[in-house]
Amino acid sequence: MKAATLLFAVTTMLLMAACGPVDAPAPGGAAEELGQSTAELHTCTNSCSATGGPSISCTGNSCSSASNYVVCDGQYTYCQQPPPPGPCADFTLHCPGSSTILRCPTQTQVCMEWTSCSIRCDGVERRCPTPSGTVCPL
Known part of the structure; x- marks a missing residue:
């Protein structure tokens, strides 16, 4: 039993001496060897x-x-070109009694004069400004 332990100890010491210490790689050396860079x-x-x-x-x-x-x-x-204007791009309404002009946004698809003081642009009504207490004529 003592001979087996002695044989194991001698074999282990020889293996450790044969391997020697392992040197750490130089910083950046591995990346340069692989052709990598930052x-x-x-x-x-x-x-x-x-x-x-x-x-x-x-x-x-x-x-x-x-x-x-x-x-x-x-x-x-x-760069992308902006989308073409919709069919209502030139639709306007001159508000009665003022210099205000109502317009629909350029991409509006459905527009119409709703009353003499308002227009509808894709279902949204836009009204002419009127002084308080004033009723817009139809």
Whole structure:
């Protein structure tokens, strides 16, 4: 039994001596060996005021912006054109007795003169301003 314990102890010591200490890797060495690197990301934004569309932006290692687009890492994103006006874009009502003009929003699809002092734009009534106590003629 003592011989087996002695044999085990000697074998363990030889294995530990053969392996030796393990050196820690140098900082950044593994990433460089794998071809990896870190870079700062940049964001570019364009308000698209030239086209009237919604703002756009992109993020990448490199980016730039021009009048109607942004480009990040070679990928272009273009400003969108605003939607065309609806059929009621030019619909107006001149309010009686004042210089006020009622208009429907440009995207309105259904518009009509509701009374001589109001219009309806997609079911929402817009009224001419009238002094208190004044009744609008129909």
